[in-house]
Amino acid sequence: MLSDIYKTYNWTLAELHAFCLICECQNLSQAALRMGVSQSAISLMVQRWRQALGDPLFVRARYGVAPTQIAIALREKLQPLLEEVGIALTQTQGFNPAQSTRVFKVHMTDIGQLVFLPGLNDFVAKHAPGIRLVIKNLGWEALESGLSSGEIDLAIGSLPMIKGRVHSRVFRHERYVTAMRKAHPLAKTELNLDAFVAADHLAIDATSSGHSLVENALRALDMRRNISLTIPHYLAAEQILVSSNYLLTVPNIAVLSFQNPTALCIVPTPLALPSFDVRVHWHERSRQDQGVQWLRTTISDLFGHHR
Structure with missing residues (x-):
């Protein structure tokens, strides 16, 4: 055509x-x-x-x-x-973030936006003020083609479904925890599985929350928890949690990014839930792209910690 x-x-x-x-x-x-x-x-x-x-x-x-x-x-x-073409023209003198006016498109889930976006935006505004970020939340099935086509430059998250000519770098290792308000009756004792199942739960029904992972682990034990409230994202989670007797089981980094995590009691989840790696992903076509190299290094340096 x-x-x-x-x-x-x-x-x-x-x-x-x-x-x-x-x-x-x-x-x-x-x-x-x-x-x-x-x-x-x-x-x-x-x-x-x-x-x-x-x-x-x-x-x-x-x-x-x-x-x-x-x-x-x-x-x-x-x-x-x-x-x-734009990359080729701008990189003749090398990529200079302080002078660049490039637009970077980055995939982040809702939890990624909660955890990483404020810090990344602040850093870019300070050190690369001409650069514009466009944040997208693609479906899992669209991520590989999105990286391949240039619809997105980078994808951040635990995304094991991405295959093909995609490279990645681990910058965090995460585990699941259970959070409750400090005045919760269960905050005074070690949380065991029976108490966990008997409690009332707040669930975030999003792919990034681990909701289905918890349900599958309980189902394998022929157990079922009482979910009193289900919400589609993290927006109201903290406010609900501190004013109720619900338990919330999510990745540790999500709880730590709440506005006031010190108001919560955060304990290990009494279930055998797998830990996972958080990675930054890029396509083979952008392997030599100095701008993408700068952005993925920035993300790793800002948010990386390895245990």
């Missing part, structure tokens, strides 16, 4: 960038603003593209425009190529 496009229309690099930007923003005014050109200039580009390709490419939507299927397919092919 790309060869057909080049036969029918002589696209400039700026136009290719504008096309992908419109697909991302889905708004001509915003794309024009980010390109530093007038909206009429963008509109004229779109008209020329439509004539050349014989497709509307963008149709009116409530708050802007929506790309057609042909535009979506074209952007998927163009975006990684444009990123490679």
Whole structure:
């Protein structure tokens, strides 16, 4: 398809960038603003593209425009190529984070955003103020293709399902713990399995929480815990935990990242739950990318600890 496009229309690099930007923003005014050109200039580009390709490419939507299927397919092919060109041009003098205006796209789960994002954002704002971070939370099945296509530059987490030409580096080793408020009746004694099962539990039904792991471990013992409240993410977990007699079983790093973990009693979970590695992942195609190298080293240095 790309060869057909080049036969029918002589696209400039700026136009290719504008096309992908419109697909991302889905708004001509915003794309024009980010390109530093007038909206009429963008509109004229779109008209020329439509004539050349014989497709509307963008149709009116409530708050802007929506790309057609042909535009979506074209952007998927163009975006990684444009990123490679951008990297090649910016790295002629080496990657300088203090001067770079690059956009990095990073996959983090909800727990990753809770634990790592504030510190990473603060570091980037201080040491690389021109760099922009775009955080995504892709489905597990989309991670490998996301790294391969350039939809994301890095993926952070415990992601053993990622295969293919993907490299990774361990920067944390984690275990599961059980947390409760300090005034909880069970906080005064060693937590055993019978007391754990008999207690009321708060559960976070998210892939990053280990909820299903706990349920499977109990089921293997022919045991069942009483889950009084299930929530989909960590947003309200701390507030609920400190004002109730619930137990919460999650990775240790999640509890330590709460606003006031000292208000909690954090103990080993009385279940044989596996520990796990937290890794930063990148694709083979970006192995020599100095920007990605800088970002993954930054993440490891900021958050890494090895036990």
